[in-house]
Amino acid sequence: MTDGPLIVQSDKTLLLEIDHPSSRDARTAIAPFAELERAPEHVHTYRITPLALWNARAAGHDAEQVVDALSTFSRYPVPQPLLIDIVDTMGRFGRLTLQNSPVHGLTMASLDRAVLEEVLRNKKIAPMLGERIDDDTVVVHPSERGRLKQMLLKVGWPAEDFAGYVDGEAHPIKLAEDGWALRDYQRMAADSFWAGGSGVVVLPCGAGKTLVGAAAMAKAEATTLILVTNTVSGRQWKRELIARTSLTEDEIGEYSGERKEIRPVTIATYQVITRKSKGEYRHLELFDSRDWGLVVYDEVHLLPAPVFRMTADLQSRRRLGLTATLVREDGREGDVFSLIGPKRYDVPWRDIEQQGWIAPADCTEVRVTMTENERLKYAVAEAEDRYKLCSTAATKIPVVKQILARHPEEPSLVIGAYLDQLDELGAALDCPVIQGSTKNKEREELFDRFRSGELRTLVVSKVANFSIDLPEATVAIQVSGTFGSRQEEAQRLGRILRPKADGRQAHFYSIVSRDTLDTDYAAHRQRFLAEQGYAYRICDADDLLGPPIPEVG
Template identity: 70%
Template sequence: AHEISLLEDGWNMREYQKLAAEGFWHGGSGVVVLPCGAGKTIVGAAAMAHAKATTLILVTNTVAARQWRDELLRRTNLNEDEIGEYSGAKKEIRPVTIATYQVMTTKKKGVFAHLDLFDGHDWGLIIYDEVHLLPAPIFRFTADIQSRRRLGLTATLVREDGMEGEVFSLIGPKRFDVPWKEIEAQGYIAPADCVEVRVTLTEHERLNYATAETENRYRVCATTATKKSVAIALAKFHENDQVLIIGQYIDQIDEISNDLGVPIIKGDTPVKEREILYNAFRNGEIKCLVVSKVANFSIDLPEASIAIQISGTFGSRQEEAQRLGRILRPKADGRGARFYSLVARDTVDQDFAQNRQRFLAEQGYSYRIIDADDVFTGKL
């Protein structure tokens, strides 16, 4: 057992957060589904206050681990000595330990050394952040760690491999779910305007696309030069907003970062540098940030109000939801958010876009479609 309580000092739990935590506590192990920006960490903290036990929190990366730690220090009676970080950088086991999925599933001489260490521990509660990642075979091992209770947190359980049912068998049933629009109506997440910008391949690109191997076709159309021009034009149009440009292909986002003269965060960006850049973005020192898919998960950038998606993981609905979620945190001045998705017309990019948008359509979001020329002429 370990004493944990919430300190509601200058803030109050929202009704749906209470219901989510209670639904989990009274129902038993299971999954809570809430939109990005709706305060899943607070639901986790409330679950910990119910459990009053040693807790293991599994997260996607070190930046997310530190955000959890900061949030727990702010919202609960835990102090720094009671919270450990177990990541590539640090190996601390404390009454509350925050570990990355990656380090848990790293092999040493063919053995999951860290996993055994955690399995030998008596955890009262394990919290799985971004639990929809779990069925990937690597993450599945972590579901075997011994614990009395398990709580999964996610914004979306959809998976393109149809394995979402596995989350329930590994963690437990869905204990709480609320439509995104309902939370938007309560003013807790920003309203979003979703815009699909259709670009046309040049003759040369069209020929390349037609002759490309099937597996390379998406890359050819997703990295069309027109997308770069549109992304740059949009970033300039929104120069007074906090803008995120998100892409899948590193050479593409490198070029955009260079052309705009703005910083970039990608897989090989050191954690320290990521934290510095994210903080500068939060403070408004940086107005535009280019990010690879490392920013899909668990990154708290409350002030981002514009997202420009230039390429993604094929038709992933989960990724679409995560990326929209990056800009849904409510803005201090009540502004809405805008999510641009750049799509090459008459290609697999357009087919994938339709699939990506399905989840958001089910959540009540509608996309309006404009042409690249509308961007160049400022008709936004």
């Protein structure tokens, strides 16, 4: 027995003692292959899943490294059945491989004939396959490359894809060399992606994922389709590409609700390509409109389900997913793995913070007590109405004012999910509100006024959760969220993580109604940030200016 911070259990759960001096090293060691499930005060619970092990395997980690990490940090001997299961599970990845044969085209080969026989008899997989070439090889219908990988993952035999990629239509793209250079981690992320051919790069908000995309484009030197969350984000991409690469304005097209330009580099919004007309996704034709050499999926954790269908047909194209968190609230992480590609590069947020590339952040949960009238309304409400009632309690408005008064000179964002609540806050704070119906031109004008310092406070809906570049923002106050969304929590903290010119700390407040669903969902939302090493302080709204309750997370 050693004094390690980790307790490894045979049910594949890992208990990490947060106060142990080696807990940070242990968290870093297990992060590639374990997923955080719960993060209360002193002991965090992780779970080892097959998908996490296969992601680790695809990223170059082998079973020996996983076993070594567990053995090094475990307080007690690691259960032998668990070690055997890890070796067996990781060994399933790559027993089947996809390859391109000069004679037969796309083929699936097996290092284990019994595995091939098993999948050949699967009724959903068999129609995707053609003739049997020999005992260990079978032809694959080229159009089924993506769907086959999806199904193989579901039956527990994830294939390693060596079939390669078409170069697509060539187009010269080079990184500009004046006045800036890729950071080391950005270069490593682009190199890791290029070596794998397709996959996902995970970096914190504010760490320059756009520049990783630009570096990948410079490696491909081909026509590129970039998919983004909204028009404002797309225009930020365009500005960055013009500033950081050899691309000119005329070479970059915008494909959105406002414009339909298809150029060598085309930036399209998820919203427009998933818009239906007479029951059909008309704009999905964009994927076939050019011989794309690279497809970039910004904020891949938000990739709409209909796009997965087209992504399955794009398997011969290089695909880069960019995200701050691979958490998907719809549970489709497996589809990202099989259709976009495995995780190629990941770095803990705190590591980037220590290097000075993102701002240090202080996270505080402020608990408010609803009025007696609000509590009674909540108590008698229907189950489906309760969360909105406690999230939008008017009791939160004075607390927002109190927090803003603590940071009178700091550029601040007040973020929420319910439009009527945001309108009330805008009126109470006498500041503009940006929501989904706000015209793009007005959004950009308000964001510019915020960047220049003319506006100190903005009230924003979930349209500002992602891909909005507001480097000056120092304070974020979250008044309501999308139930227990971990990805949303990460994105909202990310709004204030851009490094500050004077090295100031960022402050993230989450205002929560005590003794309600609001508290339960807040605990769930905080899981991802706890995994990244952020601790939440909890304080009572009445004692906001006094000492906080001890740390959580």
